[in-house]
Amino acid sequence: MTRYSRYWTAFLTIFTKELLRFTRIWLQTILPPAITTTLYYIIFGNLIGSRIGEMDGFSYIDFIVPGLILMAVITNSYSNVVSSFFSSKYQHHVEELIISPVPNWIILAGYVAGGVSRGVLVGVTVTAVSLFFTDIQVQSYGWTLMVFVLTAILFSLAGFINAVYANSFDDITIVPTFILTPLTYLGGVFYSINMLPEFWQQVSLANPILYMVNAFRYGLLGVSDISMVAALGIVVLFILALTTFSLMLLSRGIGIKT
Amino acid sequence: MNALAISDLRKVYKNGFEALKGIDINVAEGDFFALLGPNGAGKSTAIGIISSLVNKTSGQVEVFGHDLDKDPEAVKSCIGLVPQEFNFNMWERIGEIVVNQAGFYGIPRKEAWRRAEASLKQLDLWDKRNQMSRTLSGGMKRRLMIARALVHRPKLLILDEPTAGVDIEIRRSMWAFMSELNAQGTTIILTTHYLEEAESLCRNIAIINQGRIVENTRMDQLLRQLHTETFVLNLRDPLADLPGLDGFQLKRLDEQRIEVAINSDQSINHLFEQLTNKGVGITSMRNKQNRLEQLFINMLENSRNGAAQ
Ligand SMILES: Nc1ncnc2c1ncn2[C@@H]1O[C@H](COP(=O)(O)OP(=O)(O)OP(=O)(O)O)[C@@H](O)[C@H]1O
Ligand SMILES: [Mg+2]
Numbered sequence: 001m002t003r004y005s006r007y008w009t010a011f012l013t014i015f016t017k018e019l020l021r022f023t024r025i026w027l028q029t030i031l032p033p034a035i036t037t038t039l040y041y042i043i044f045g046n047l048i049g050s051r052i053g054e055m056d057g058f059s060y061i062d063f064i065v066p067g068l069i070l071m072a073v074i075t076n077s078y079s080n081v082v083s084s085f086f087s088s089k090y091q092h093h094v095e096e097l098i099i100s101p102v103p104n105w106i107i108l109a110g111y112v113a114g115g116v117s118r119g120v121l122v123g124v125t126v127t128a129v130s131l132f133f134t135d136i137q138v139q140s141y142g143w144t145l146m147v148f149v150l151t152a153i154l155f156s157l158a159g160f161i162n163a164v165y166a167n168s169f170d171d172i173t174i175v176p177t178f179i180l181t182p183l184t185y186l187g188g189v190f191y192s193i194n195m196l197p198e199f200w201q202q203v204s205l206a207n208p209i210l211y212m213v214n215a216f217r218y219g220l221l222g223v224s225d226i227s228m229v230a231a232l233g234i235v236v237l238f239i240l241a242l243t244t245f246s247l248m249l250l251s252r253g254i255g256i257k258t
Numbered sequence: 259m260n261a262l263a264i265s266d267l268r269k270v271y272k273n274g275f276e277a278l279k280g281i282d283i284n285v286a287e288g289d290f291f292a293l294l295g296p297n298g299a300g301k302s303t304a305i306g307i308i309s310s311l312v313n314k315t316s317g318q319v320e321v322f323g324h325d326l327d328k329d330p331e332a333v334k335s336c337i338g339l340v341p342q343e344f345n346f347n348m349w350e351r352i353g354e355i356v357v358n359q360a361g362f363y364g365i366p367r368k369e370a371w372r373r374a375e376a377s378l379k380q381l382d383l384w385d386k387r388n389q390m391s392r393t394l395s396g397g398m399k400r401r402l403m404i405a406r407a408l409v410h411r412p413k414l415l416i417l418d419e420p421t422a423g424v425d426i427e428i429r430r431s432m433w434a435f436m437s438e439l440n441a442q443g444t445t446i447i448l449t450t451h452y453l454e455e456a457e458s459l460c461r462n463i464a465i466i467n468q469g470r471i472v473e474n475t476r477m478d479q480l481l482r483q484l485h486t487e488t489f490v491l492n493l494r495d496p497l498a499d500l501p502g503l504d505g506f507q508l509k510r511l512d513e514q515r516i517e518v519a520i521n522s523d524q525s526i527n528h529l530f531e532q533l534t535n536k537g538v539g540i541t542s543m544r545n546k547q548n549r550l551e552q553l554f555i556n557m558l559e560n561s562r563n564g565a566a567q
Contacts, residue, residue, distance in 0.1 A: 091346075091348060092345035101364070257312060
């Protein structure tokens with residue numbers, strides 16, 4: 001058993017565990033985002049959207065599709081990791097991992113891979129629903145998938161960090177409610193930031209979700225409020241920063257060891 | 259080589275409590291070692307540090323020559339841990355728990371199932387492999403943790419009160435199981451509050467109290483230190499008044515039972531002679547306390563008095 005085959009087995013074990021965890025309860029994990037998005041399309045797309053008119057040259061429903069899909073990816077990858085890792089702390093079975101000769105980056109990779117799988121699976125489901133309600137032509141499948149994966153990685157990491165610091169089930173809902181949801185809604189999901197006054201446009205540029213929504217909109221529709229290189233660069237930068245931070249938390253044992 | 263070498267290990271918890279005040283412990287390879295001490299002494303803290311669950315404040319830990327700071331993976335690979343508290347997923351199946359633990363150690367799934375089958379069968383849990391772990395009884399949960407700890411065939415097995423809440427029949431089978439493992443070469447460190455368990459299983463012993471080692475020696479040597487043993491005598495006939503004896507202090511427990519302390523330089527024959535002369539008939543006798551228990555209590559009293567001065 002070489003070191004790296006040992007690591008690979010450990011990674012597969014964590015990843016498979018995560019995969020089974022959310023697919024077994026698909027009624028709670030995969031189905032709800034599909035239903036919510038359908039409701040969004042009916043209400044904002046058809047009922048209200050028809051009165052809004054065009055945005056950036058697209059019908060309103062087509063314009064909000066990328067944001068809605070990405071919102072589902074974000075919340076699902078985040079909540080998968082935060083609830084799974086927190087419950088492993090809460091029930092103490094995280095100790096099974098800590099006493100094992102698994103390096104921290106494998107632990108992190110295993111949990112993130114689980115979150116990414118759920119994010120991408122939900123993203124694909126919601127995209128399928130979207131294609132049913134709209135007549136969008138996907139501009140670039142490669143780009144679309146890349147944004148899916150990068151977004152899911154970023155928010156899996158964020159969910160992980162939230163779980164590390166959480167001491168109660170309340171703590172794992174506070175961040176999504178008070179930070180994630182506002183950032184998502186203000187990240188240009190439902191509007192183009194060109195509509196905002198100059199000042200709020202500048203403020204919006206500090207919101208990482210804005211870059212993802214726009215990068216994703218570019219993949220689906222071929223339009224964006226901002227430069228693609230900047231969008232990609234910023235997302236990758238955030239991923240690197242959160243990865244470093246997560247590994248630091250793990251190596252210090254914060255929230256896990258006493 | 260030592261299976262475990264700890265030197266000057268200290269632990270101060272975040273709230274400022276000093277749980278370990280610089281302890282040294284050496285456990286030889288192949289040993290069956292008892293780590294004893296009253297509630298809150300620091301046993302689980304020490305075990306937590308050895309198994310990477312607790313960060314140490316200072317000091318050194320080596321397991322089979324691997325330094326915990328320099329090569330934690332090598333240290334972890336050597337150790338199997340049965341913790342004091344249940345720490346498995348209550349919503350996971352018994353078989354999966356053991357197989358996944360093997361997976362974390364890098365054992366591929368097929369081999370992991372083979373090993374899980376062996377260790378679950380040894381602990382009489384194989385038939386329950388598809389049950390959720392929360393459906394097990396307390397004693398079964400303890401055995402599940404033992405099966406899980408053995409799946410990667412550790413050279414050093416650390417058991418933190420494995421027999422707590424386990425019925426006597428299963429406790430006996432666990433003793434036989436642990437002895438067998440030890441005979442096959444696994445070094446074992448055991449904590450327990452059943453001192454007869456430690457006395458009958460372990461060859462070496464460390465006693466820890468309030469974060470300090472108060473005794474660390476061979477079990478047989480320790481037992482030899484016992485200067486006084488107290489016996490309870492059951493009398494044939496009810497006794498109204500205690501007879502005065504030469505050199506022995508009797509204590510009346512009830513009408514038909516008396517207690518007597520015998521020093522190691524006295525002889526029991528001498529006691530019986532006197533009792534026979536006074537017409538007191540004895541039907542049976544027993545040790546008031548298990549010998550280790552008596553030593554243990556003396557020792558804790560001494561260390562408490564020492565601390566008070
Ligand atoms: N996380 C913690 N924070 C602060 N103090 C702690 C923590 N964990 C343990 N302690 C304290 O450290 C001391 C030693 O605890 P430990 O669990 O090591 O005792 P023990 O010898 O295993 O006792 P027992 O026989 O009851 O299991 C106790 O006083 C305990 O209250
Ligand atoms: Mg303890």
